[in-house]
Amino acid sequence: MTRFRIPFNKPSFAGDEKRYIADAIERGHISGDGHYTKLCHALLEQALGAHKVLLTTNCTHALEMTGFLLDLQPGDEVIVPSFAFVTTANAYAVRGAKPTFVDVRPDTLNLDEKLVERAITPRTKAIIALHYAGIACEMDALLALGRKHGIEVIEDNAHGLFGRYKQRWLGTLGALGTQSFHETKNFTCGEGGALLVNDARYAERAEIIREKGTNRSRFLRGEVHKYSWVDLGSSYLPTDMLAAFLLAQLEARERIQKRRGEIWRRYARELAGWAKELGATLPVVPEGCDPSWHLFYMLLPRASMREAFLDHLGARGILGVFHYLPLHLSDMGQRYGGRAGDCPVAEDTSSRLVRLPFFNSLTESEQGEVIETVASFHG
Numbered sequence: 001m002t003r004f005r006i007p008f009n010k011p012s013f014a015g016d017e018k019r020y021i022a023d024a025i026e027r028g029h030i031s032g033d034g035h036y037t038k039l040c041h042a043l044l045e046q047a048l049g050a051h052k053v054l055l056t057t058n059c060t061h062a063l064e065m066t067g068f069l070l071d072l073q074p075g076d077e078v079i080v081p082s083f084a085f086v087t088t089a090n091a092y093a094v095r096g097a098k099p100t101f102v103d104v105r106p107d108t109l110n111l112d113e114k115l116v117e118r119a120i121t122p123r124t125k126a127i128i129a130l131h132y133a134g135i136a137c138e139m140d141a142l143l144a145l146g147r148k149h150g151i152e153v154i155e156d157n158a159h160g161l162f163g164r165y166k167q168r169w170l171g172t173l174g175a176l177g178t179q180s181f182h183e184t185k186n187f188t189c190g191e192g193g194a195l196l197v198n199d200a201r202y203a204e205r206a207e208i209i210r211e212k213g214t215n216r217s218r219f220l221r222g223e224v225h226k227y228s229w230v231d232l233g234s235s236y237l238p239t240d241m242l243a244a245f246l247l248a249q250l251e252a253r254e255r256i257q258k259r260r261g262e263i264w265r266r267y268a269r270e271l272a273g274w275a276k277e278l279g280a281t282l283p284v285v286p287e288g289c290d291p292s293w294h295l296f297y298m299l300l301p302r303a304s305m306r307e308a309f310l311d312h313l314g315a316r317g318i319l320g321v322f323h324y325l326p327l328h329l330s331d332m333g334q335r336y337g338g339r340a341g342d343c344p345v346a347e348d349t350s351s352r353l354v355r356l357p358f359f360n361s362l363t364e365s366e367q368g369e370v371i372e373t374v375a376s377f378h379g
Contacts, residue, residue: 005317006370011183011190012360014252020244032237033220036244043250044194047162048169050177052197054210054236055243059158059180059193061236063091066154066176066195068209068232069202070125072097077123081111082328082343083350084130088156089327097125098336101328103343107284108132109353112345113141120149129174130156134186134292135285136165139173152176157196161186162257163292170292175199181246186260186294186360187253189246192238209233256360260293263362267296267371274375296356297323303351305379310354312377318370320354 024036037055044053056062072078074096080089082101089099100119105112109132116127127146129137139153146153157163157171158180164170171177176199181192195210197203207217213233218224249256268282275282279301285291300306306322313320326346328338340347357370 003317004314004319006319006357006362006366007359008319008321008355008357009184010359010361011188012256014248014256016248016251017245020248021241024240024244027240030240032239033217034240034243036240036247037238040194040243040247040250043247044196047250047253048172048196050172050196050198051200052203052206054195054197054206055238055246056193056195056210056236057238058182058191059156059178060087060091061234062178062193062195063087063154063156064094064234065206065209065236066126066178067092067095067097069176069205070152072125075123076125077121078125079111079116079119079127080327081128081130081132081346082326082333082338083109083132083324083346084128084156084327085158085324086327086330086332088128088130089333092126092128093332093336098123099327099333100124101326101333101336101338101343103345104132104349106345106349108135108137108286109345109349110135110137111142113138113145116142116145117149120145120151124149124151126152126154128154128156130158131160131163131170131292133283133297134160134163134170134294135283136160136163136170136289138286139165139168143173146174154178155196158182158185158193159294160292162253163294164290166288171196172198176202181249186256186292187246187249189238189242189249192242192246205231210236257293259360260358263358263367264291264293264296266367267356270371271298271374278377278379294358296358297353298356299349299352300354301352301379303348306352306354308379309377313370313373316369316373318357318373320356322350323353323355324350326350 072095153174155177160170177196219227
């Protein structure tokens with residue numbers, strides 16, 4: 001039993017998950033690329049305008065697929081933000097590539113586009129743009145750098161599904177984008193992800209990599225008489241039962257996003273005065289960015305204050321949490337040359353950041369209790 005009455009996250013249901021899963025079982029095809037997987041592909045392709053969408057077992061695997069597609073080799077380099085989840089770097093390190101850690105902006109905590117060019121070398125093959133909290137990176141600048149240096153921009157859009165940058169959907173601006181459907185995300189099937197192929201040059205090979213390096217997808221469409229091993233790859237297909245669960249969530253996207261937007265805006269509105277008085281910082285949304293309403297965070301004025309703040313919430317049965325530790329300071333990050341002081345913004349903000357409870361079924365009264373508790377903390 002947890003001591004928290006209001007958790008940080010709670011998996012929420014859209015309504016048709018059980019019915020769709022039962023139907024998937026009745027159809028007799030519960031492995032990958034069945035009826036519900038195809039429906040998810042079609043829905044996302046139509047809604048986002050992506051050239052091709054392929055569901056994966058998780059976002060990590062979608063990122064690994066981008067490493068295959070870029071033919072990364074030992075000694076190649078990939079630029080990643082230091083303030084990111086481990087798989088944003090690990091997906092490329094497993095290919096033998098070296099992650100090059102770059103600091104983040106102090107306002108959005110996204111990759112600082114002003115620092116990227118100095119990190120580019122002749123070995124650089126990609127820039128990874130993680131849209132933190134579902135608020136867009138400065139994509140025009142990053143895409144311009146990619147064009148200038150002949151390297152791909154990959155969007156780690158684990159936080160950003162249905163967020164936008166200058167009216168364009170996040171995940172569809174770079175050559176490739178990745179999505180997460182982990183239980184903490186706006187739309188979930190427990191564990192799941194997707195690869196968005198925006199450059200048609202990568203489409204056919206993406207299918208092959210996802211199908212264990214075989215051309216089985218072409219065989220199933222009747223384009224070849226048999227399939228065989230034609231490339232490197234792995235098994236990245238989720239079961240159709242997970243796709244059935246996910247479809248129910250995606251079909252309810254307007255309702256889900258509307259509610260999450262309400263939660264986010266209420267936090268921002270009702271905590272603004274408290275934050276100003278305490279010296280805390282609330283999320284910044286640059287002009288031209290429409291958030292996905294993935295999470296709500298705050299930066300406390302001092303790292304020494306965070307433990308007391310989390311204890312203050314916990315004493316009232318509310319679970320607040322921090323987030324990423326700087327990758328360049330991790331044991332593995334230091335193996336790739338990371339040192340204290342390399343990414344000062346990531347180091348500083350990581351020590352002060354707190355995330356508040358945020359999930360689709362968070363009630364108005366629960367949120368009101370969180371806001372009241374936060375506002376009663378004075379350092």
